[in-house]
Amino acid sequence: MSPQWVPGIGMIVVSWLVTFYTLWQLVEMHEVVPGKRFDRYTELAEHAFGSKVGYWSIMPQQTLVQVATDIVYTVTGGKSLKKCLELLFPVMADVRQTYYILFFTGLQVLLSQTPNFNSLKGVSLLAAVMSLCYSMLAFVTSTIRGAHHRQGIRYGVRSHTTAGKVFDTLNALGTIAFAFAGHSVVLEIQATIPSTPEKPSKKPMWKGVIVAYAVVALCYFSVAASGFWAFGSHVEDDVLISLEKPKWLIAVANFMVFLHVLGSYQVFAMPVFDQIESCLVKRLNYKPGRLLRLVSRSVYVALTGFIGMCIPFFGGLLGFFGGLVFASTSYFIPCIMWLAVHRPKRWSFHWTASWISIIIGVLIAVLAPIGGVREIVLSAKTYKIFS
Numbered sequence: 001m002s003p004q005w006v007p008g009i010g011m012i013v014v015s016w017l018v019t020f021y022t023l024w025q026l027v028e029m030h031e032v033v034p035g036k037r038f039d040r041y042t043e044l045a046e047h048a049f050g051s052k053v054g055y056w057s058i059m060p061q062q063t064l065v066q067v068a069t070d071i072v073y074t075v076t077g078g079k080s081l082k083k084c085l086e087l088l089f090p091v092m093a094d095v096r097q098t099y100y101i102l103f104f105t106g107l108q109v110l111l112s113q114t115p116n117f118n119s120l121k122g123v124s125l126l127a128a129v130m131s132l133c134y135s136m137l138a139f140v141t142s143t144i145r146g147a148h149h150r151q152g153i154r155y156g157v158r159s160h161t162t163a164g165k166v167f168d169t170l171n172a173l174g175t176i177a178f179a180f181a182g183h184s185v186v187l188e189i190q191a192t193i194p195s196t197p198e199k200p201s202k203k204p205m206w207k208g209v210i211v212a213y214a215v216v217a218l219c220y221f222s223v224a225a226s227g228f229w230a231f232g233s234h235v236e237d238d239v240l241i242s243l244e245k246p247k248w249l250i251a252v253a254n255f256m257v258f259l260h261v262l263g264s265y266q267v268f269a270m271p272v273f274d275q276i277e278s279c280l281v282k283r284l285n286y287k288p289g290r291l292l293r294l295v296s297r298s299v300y301v302a303l304t305g306f307i308g309m310c311i312p313f314f315g316g317l318l319g320f321f322g323g324l325v326f327a328s329t330s331y332f333i334p335c336i337m338w339l340a341v342h343r344p345k346r347w348s349f350h351w352t353a354s355w356i357s358i359i360i361g362v363l364i365a366v367l368a369p370i371g372g373v374r375e376i377v378l379s380a381k382t383y384k385i386f387s
Contacts, residue, residue: 005155007169008228011176012220015331018357019180020213022334025354026183027205029334030190032341037201039191040271041184041329048337058333061325063275065184067304068321069268072178073261074308077104079238080261084254087247098309104262105305111266112273112297113290127263128215134256135219138239139226141249146230153232170371173364174322179220181268182212183330188271273297311376319375323368331361 029044031037038044041062046054078101085092085100146153158168186209195201227239236242240257243250276296280286335354338344344351 005228008172009221009225011173012224014360015176015180016213016217016220018360019183019330020209021353022330022332022357023183023186023209023213024206025334025338026186027190027202027209029337029341030187030202030205031195031200034197037191037195039187041187044187044337045333048340058329059275061328061333062184063272064321064325065181065329066268066272068325069181069184070265070272070304071307072321073265073268074101074104074108074304076238077101077258077261077265078308079241080254080257083241084251084258087251087254101305101309104258105301105308107262108265108269108301108305109298111262112269112301113293114266124263124267127260127267130256130260130263132215132219134240134253134260135223137249137253137256138243139222141243141246141253142223142226142230142239145243145245146226153230154234155228155232158233167371167374170323170367171319171375172371174319174324174326174368174372176322177326177330177364177368178319178322180330181326183334185267185271269297269300272300276300320369320372323364323366323370323372327361327365327368331364332358333361335361 026041026044029038032044033047038047042055042058044054045058048054049057078097081104082095082097082100085095158164190201190205193201193204223239227235227242231239231242234242238257240250240254243253273293273296277288277292280292280296281288286292335357338350339354342350344354
């Protein structure tokens with residue numbers, strides 16, 4: 001392995017290990033108080049830090065994670081559908097990406113009317129299967145492409161200047177952090193699992209996490225390694241955009257991405273819907289029902305779609321949001337709560353592991369948004385709104 005490969009692969013390994021550990025912490029703390037379940041990230045934070053500090057330190061960050069994920073998924077859905085149809089029907093090459101994002105948003109308005117997480121089981125399963133399938137297609141096609149086209153490939157950071165290389169590296173940190181976003185909804189998902197003193201929910205939940213993270217490792221490492229090997233520093237933010245042949249297979253893979261984000265959008269949107277509707281009912285005295293659900297959820301979906309159409313900068317959004325909020329909810333806040341709740345002995349395994357995770361997470365949170373903002377600014381210079 002050449003030196004250019006070490007930082008990227010190394011950071012993915014570190015992020016996988018850290019977030020796997022912090023996810024275990026959240027699953028364990030779901031029922032840390034006997035007879036009580038913390039079904040929301042904010043509820044666990046209130047137990048760890050106190051009602052006011054816990055709620056207001058977590059709620060804005062968790063909400064921003066979920067909204068940011070939905071915005072990025074909206075952009076991804078539009079880009080992937082556009083690529084799919086362009087490959088199958090070249091005559092559609094001139095259709096603006098905005099229209100594809102608009103179509104994706106329209107579908108989300110329909111899906112958003114599902115009542116709760118339990119209603120999303122089929123959609124979530126389809127999204128998970130599609131994720132595995134398109135990752136394997138990307139791995140195979142990238143490997144074949146790399147084996148037959150080795151000329152002119154340059155490895156390393158894309159920029160040529162020292163400042164550019166630094167900013168690209170910072171943006172990459174946030175992009176990797178964004179890939180580990182599930183922590184913000186894990187407690188809500190665990191809340192759907194029945195729990196008794198004899199069979200606590202953490203046992204089946206942890207089995208599911210192990211399977212999920214095994215799949216994550218398979219997908220992330222295979223796609224990252226094969227895509228970088230095949231295209232070098234010129235690989236697109238979405239490797240399937242870089243691939244062109246065989247056209248029908250790449251079109252199928254892009255459509256799988258479209259289906260994946262179509263379902264995953266709702267997983268991250270559901271807690272936001274719950275917050276919006278609870279606020280409208282409890283504070284503004286609106287009557288709960290289908291009309292409230294239709295209006296409030298449609299407005300939210302429309303807003304994320306509008307933002308996605310205005311700033312469809314996939315790479316910059318990943319880096320910016322990945323550092324700004326994903327690093328906190330996935331890397332170091334679970335560790336801080338673990339230290340506050342369990343108070344492990346100094347230099348014990350969990351004390352040491354928690355502090356290492358906190359340091360890594362804080363560094364990403366501070367540095368990555370800088371690279372993300374620069375990427376967005378550079379992309380905006382050549383972008384025409386709603387193009």
